[in-house]
Amino acid sequence: MSHATLSPKRSSLRGATLPKWFAWAVAAGSLVLGYGISAAAGLHSDIQWALIAAILFVVGSYAVSAKVEGARQAKDRTATSLVWVAFILAVIPLASLIWETVKRGVKVLDGYFLTHSMGVVADSEPGGGIYHAILGTLEQVGLATLISVPIGVLTAIYLVEYGRGKLAKAVTFFVDVMTGIPSIVAGLFILSLWVLILKMGPSGFAGSMALSILMIPVVVRSTEEMLKLVPNELREASLALGVPKWRTILKVVLPTSLGGITTGVMLAIARITGETAPVLLLVWVTNFINTNPFQDPQASLPMYIYLQYANSGGSGAAYDRAWAAALTLIAFIMILNLVARGIARWKAPKTGR
Amino acid sequence: MAKRIDVSGLNAYYGSFLAIEDISMTVEPRSVTAFIGPSGCGKSTFLRTLNRMHEVTPGGRVDGKVMLDEENLYGPGIDPVAVRREVGMVFQRPNPFPTMSVYDNVAAGLRLNGKYKKSELDDVVEKSLRGANLWNEVKDRLNKPGSGLSGGQQQRLCIARAIAVEPNVLLMDEPCSALDPISTLAIEDLIGELKERFTIVIVTHNMQQAARVSDRTAFFNLAAVGQPGKLIELDDTERIFSNPSVQATEDYISGRFG
Ligand SMILES: Nc1ncnc2c1ncn2[C@@H]1O[C@H](COP(=O)(O)OP(=O)(O)O)[C@@H](O)[C@H]1O
Numbered sequence: 001m002s003h004a005t006l007s008p009k010r011s012s013l014r015g016a017t018l019p020k021w022f023a024w025a026v027a028a029g030s031l032v033l034g035y036g037i038s039a040a041a042g043l044h045s046d047i048q049w050a051l052i053a054a055i056l057f058v059v060g061s062y063a064v065s066a067k068v069e070g071a072r073q074a075k076d077r078t079a080t081s082l083v084w085v086a087f088i089l090a091v092i093p094l095a096s097l098i099w100e101t102v103k104r105g106v107k108v109l110d111g112y113f114l115t116h117s118m119g120v121v122a123d124s125e126p127g128g129g130i131y132h133a134i135l136g137t138l139e140q141v142g143l144a145t146l147i148s149v150p151i152g153v154l155t156a157i158y159l160v161e162y163g164r165g166k167l168a169k170a171v172t173f174f175v176d177v178m179t180g181i182p183s184i185v186a187g188l189f190i191l192s193l194w195v196l197i198l199k200m201g202p203s204g205f206a207g208s209m210a211l212s213i214l215m216i217p218v219v220v221r222s223t224e225e226m227l228k229l230v231p232n233e234l235r236e237a238s239l240a241l242g243v244p245k246w247r248t249i250l251k252v253v254l255p256t257s258l259g260g261i262t263t264g265v266m267l268a269i270a271r272i273t274g275e276t277a278p279v280l281l282l283v284w285v286t287n288f289i290n291t292n293p294f295q296d297p298q299a300s301l302p303m304y305i306y307l308q309y310a311n312s313g314g315s316g317a318a319y320d321r322a323w324a325a326a327l328t329l330i331a332f333i334m335i336l337n338l339v340a341r342g343i344a345r346w347k348a349p350k351t352g353r
Numbered sequence: 354m355a356k357r358i359d360v361s362g363l364n365a366y367y368g369s370f371l372a373i374e375d376i377s378m379t380v381e382p383r384s385v386t387a388f389i390g391p392s393g394c395g396k397s398t399f400l401r402t403l404n405r406m407h408e409v410t411p412g413g414r415v416d417g418k419v420m421l422d423e424e425n426l427y428g429p430g431i432d433p434v435a436v437r438r439e440v441g442m443v444f445q446r447p448n449p450f451p452t453m454s455v456y457d458n459v460a461a462g463l464r465l466n467g468k469y470k471k472s473e474l475d476d477v478v479e480k481s482l483r484g485a486n487l488w489n490e491v492k493d494r495l496n497k498p499g500s501g502l503s504g505g506q507q508q509r510l511c512i513a514r515a516i517a518v519e520p521n522v523l524l525m526d527e528p529c530s531a532l533d534p535i536s537t538l539a540i541e542d543l544i545g546e547l548k549e550r551f552t553i554v555i556v557t558h559n560m561q562q563a564a565r566v567s568d569r570t571a572f573f574n575l576a577a578v579g580q581p582g583k584l585i586e587l588d589d590t591e592r593i594f595s596n597p598s599v600q601a602t603e604d605y606i607s608g609r610f611g
């Protein structure tokens with residue numbers, strides 16, 4: 001082989017590269033082309049032309065890149081474009097869900113809506129609000145949190161700090177089983193125990209107990225993970241100072257993992273806030289404000305949304321109220337998530353110089 | 354304050370594995386005793402039996418006697434938590450509590466053990482930080498996180514934290530192995546000062562360090578991997594490094610080992 005047969009480009013370290021805007025250009029091109037093709041073929045669905053565009057994008061960037069940059073870079077680009085396509089496919093439903101809810105929800109969502117109950121407003125009439133449902137959901141979820149957090153956190157502490165042998169294995173096993181319990185089954189369990197055997201009536205508290213069954217395993221799992229992240233050296237440092245084990249856990253281990261534990265609890269709350277099945281079985285529903293979670297049916301956001309929608313016939317005042325309540329529920333969960341992140345950041349162990 | 358340690362016939366196990374066998378030695382008060390020996394010969398294990406930290410490890414078990422002056426640490430009715438207040442420990446890697454400030458780290462031992470008045474705590478914190486030669490470097494940042502200090506400062510913070518509870522004995526497990534030479538020097542100077550007040554036992558891999566800081570040196574060895582570690586000899590540091598009575602010690606010190 002003589003030098004002459006090697007192309008100058010191959011012999012240098014610098015290969016031919018496409019400019020940065022290349023990917024964007026291909027994306028724009030395939031969008032236009034995809035739209036054009038589907039228009040020409042008489043396809044009407046948005047999904048169809050978007051899929052055509054996605055395929056064009058992946059194939060197009062591979063083809064051009066293979067020609068200019070070589071096979072390795074082309075494969076690299078294909079992998080990158082596939083990741084982007086997957087990402088967009090995942091984000092579209094999420095974004096459209098939020099968009100639709102906001103668009104339909106803001107119509108009747110105002111101060112009046114948040115501070116009034118349905119009272120004597122019939123489903124077909126405009127007016128009314130979700131105050132009773134917000135109150136019910138907050139009380140039910142609050143009680144469930146009060147029950148679940150101590151039990152869950154203490155169980156996790158037992159498993160990580162003390163648990164050895166058979167009992168710990170059994171507890172871990174049951175927590176795993178509990179994680180998989182469908183919410184309707186949790187509801188039926190409390191129904192048989194609380195209503196059928198103990199002869200208690202429906203109440204917010206009955207719902208809270210069922211929600212706790214769903215929440216406890218989530219809290220145990222996330223707390224366990226956070227406690228395991230605390231380095232053993234810190235426990236030893238504290239024990240070596242002559243601090244008893246329980247104080248070490250309370251003053252060193254828990255504060256170090258507090259941010260993570262709080263985040264886990266917030267996410268668990270977010271998960272149970274939208275639960276409908278146990279509430280349907282145990283709390284029932286009412287159009288009036290019931291501030292007492294220990295007696296008589298209470299309203300809740302998931303039930304409110306369902307009933308307003310079911311009674312609306314697909315349009316009208318009840319339909320708008322259903323969407324507005326859904327928007328409130330999503331906003332509540334998002335705020336919880338944001339608060340969780342804030343706490344996690346604020347409480348994270350400080351390392352800054 | 355400083356107390357004598359008298360160990361006799363001590364075995365330590367991890368589950369069924371015998372890690373160190375039949376160790377007997379005396380550690381003199383107000384002196385520095387260095388432990389040297391190859392990795393895995395049980396220096397850390399032995400050190401941790403001296404403040405009952407060995408049993409914190411799952412499966413950790415000890416038999417034998419460790420006398421702290423008149424009291425057997427493994428006698429019936431002895432509270433390991435109380436033992437650890439008498440026998441403090443500094444670890445290989447600096448491990449300040451990450452959620453606590455410099456001040457809170459030093460005060461941790463006292464605070465976590467009961468209630469103290471703020472003025473009392475202030476005094477103890479300043480005295481301990483001065484004792485650890487750290488006061489001048491941190492007096493303006495007492496409320497900053499302890500983990501924001503440099504490695505060497507963190508290790509001195511850990512020493513301050515350990516001496517704040519006024520122990521009789523201070524155990525140090527390779528306290529300089531994660532530090533740069535300047536910080537190492539600072540800690541070695543500090544050890545020289547602390548031995549006026551405490552009985553100090555230090556594990557080190559650095560022979561020069563053992564020669565520089567210690568009054569007496571103990572050499573540990575093990576026959577083979579999986580065999581228990583044993584104390585080969587304990588003598589004045591000068592003698593160990595010039596004219597040891599066991600051939601294995603001389604081989605190890607002169608680098609003719611293994
Ligand atoms: N947590 C543990 N569990 C089981 N074996 C251990 C544990 N820690 C140390 N060992 C074993 O005990 C022996 C002594 O270890 P160690 O005391 O750490 O030695 P050194 O500090 O002299 O390097 C080694 O064989 C080691 O494998």
Ligand SMILES: [Mg+2]
Pocket residue numbers: 396397398526
């Ligand atoms: Mg060691």
